[in-house]
Amino acid sequence: MKKLLLALSLASTFAPLSVSADDFVPAQVINKNYDQLTNTSPRASRLEGINLSSYVVDENGLVSDIEIVATAGQKKYQREVIDYVSKLNYKSARLNGGAISSAKTITVSSQNVHSSFSNDQASPGFFNDYEKASQLIDDKRYDEAKTYITELENEHTKNTIEIVLLAWLKSQHSYFVQDWQSFDEHIYEAFLFRDNLPDQIKKRVIKNALQWFISKQDYVRAYDAIEALGDIESITFSEQNKAQLLAQVNDIYKNSGDINQQILLESEQAVLPLLSKSEVELKTEKPLSKVQLRCENKVVDYDTSAIDKIVISKNDVRCGLLLKSAQAQTVIIKQSGESFL
Template sequence: MIKLTKLAVLCSLIALPTQALARDVNDLGVDVQAATSAYIVKNTNPRYPGSYNGSRLEGWALMSYVVDTQGKAKDIEVIMASDTRGSEENAEKYLTNLEFAPATKEGKTVEGGYLFSFEVGKYFNGYSNDKASRGFINEYDEINKLLQAKEFKKAELALAELYKDHTKNTSEQALFAWLKSQYYYHQQQWFGFDEQLSVAYLLRAKLPTDIQYLVAKSALQWYSFKGDFNLAYNAIYALDNIEGKEFSEENKLATIKQIDDLLARTPQINSQINVSKDKLSYLSLSRGSIKIEGASDVSKLQIRCADQVVDLEASELVNYVIDEQSRRCGLLVKSANPAEIKVKQTGYAIVNSKFDAS
């Protein structure tokens, strides 16, 4: 099965010139003129990946990392990843081979927290590995019919077989995640829907145009409902950047206004983080005043923004106010034991359509 933690923060990612499709959050939406975010100055990774022994299986990972004041990546954490062997290790290795100009704030060099999406694409003599196989498509269509007929038990078994037998490259993994999100949606199993939609959204560039549109539209609706305005704004710009699909400027501006209005009408955002043992949970933040309950036993409690990294002391009740100028902030939680943590966000908004464009 795909390994996942709590809902990931997905962001505007820039493809680097390599067949290992590593994407850095060089433009996290922070005002470039403010010169607050780190950016890559040197990439010492090899241009081409190694041998894959003829396998079609591809891997991917989404990581959170810190760029220190020396321009090095450190404190690398896995948010979510495929279960392809080596995905996490390859992503971490790629990150450590990058050199950055560190973030600055008020004229001083500071640490900053960012996200990094990594994919390994495999290429063979005579053809690329970027399409779903015929066997995958046939089973995908059959499962779709089962879902429409509400035959969920049969669909569950067929999904397991589809993943085991035919889900290999990232195109197939993206399609599988979308299909499984629909399986959960039809049964109103929202945690599973949330997880699988996150994967489909992360890998959306691998999807056919019409499905890519459905994924971005579903993401917009879901993240708006959840009060994750960071991702909601991001989804608007995802809709605006689908090749072959028209999303007019009028519709874009109207949708942005809807999210602006919803954010203004949501002065308090309540979230619950279900922390698994020794697994990272990451919650994107939309407002600057943070109240955390139930974190007395966690091993890591940290706020990462593009221009600051703050270690919070674990306790039953934690309060912290983020700098109003900070952008792209997330809360990291890790615990040696399972935990349920409540987070309340109030105060000024630290997201908007300007800073959270894709």
């Protein structure tokens, strides 16, 4: 018997701006006012998936405009995830006493639970190949390690733990062979879905991701990573440790100039890069099908045929730029102006 569970992670790890509580109140989910989505099947399956969705909560607290902005594992669960997220109800965000539209994100894990066997840990087959590949990377035998990684992906990676462990392993291999595009993809995936990892590996993922985010000038994610270190109960991360890291990132961020990012867009697959500067310009090879500024305190749609400059004020809260394109292309995002995090 298979049961599909959708596990939610609603909390944002980063509160970037000093907005007065009297001015802005974030949208808050209303618990237990929707039906849990469950499926049953006589076929036992270990295949699982994880999706990060971005969506809009309108002035009435209703969810709309759901976009999946990151995914790992089985994509077949995306329709069920969208259906599930659409059932969430909220108390709407409020600004100066009035209800406003707000952007939120949620991570949903589609997990299979069986009465006959456990699916909440890596299988022996996965673990054996994972250990062999890890050792080969340590021994600098990268081509041989790649063989085991491919076997892991094709034969043994099924549940959410295995999916994220594989992303971490791929990031390590990519780092040592200096495949930076692949490293970026896999360390980002491992960081986003790190809650599926054992604490010691989670710590390594966060530390690696923190350094990468700083090097990419992705300062919102860098601050997220610092907060994430403090969320691991089994490790010691003192307030002094946190203050030292924050001071280092603050110094780099405050002295940073323009930020230029290359974003790879797949056909009709939304992305949501987070923004660290007050002005944003886009350079595209082909027309975009959707451009939307999504902040916790406002949502702005842009005419894709006539975008001049996107401006973010110092009072805007955790802003991302949602982008979609009908055709695959590379988009350049230039961030400039004031540093406001």
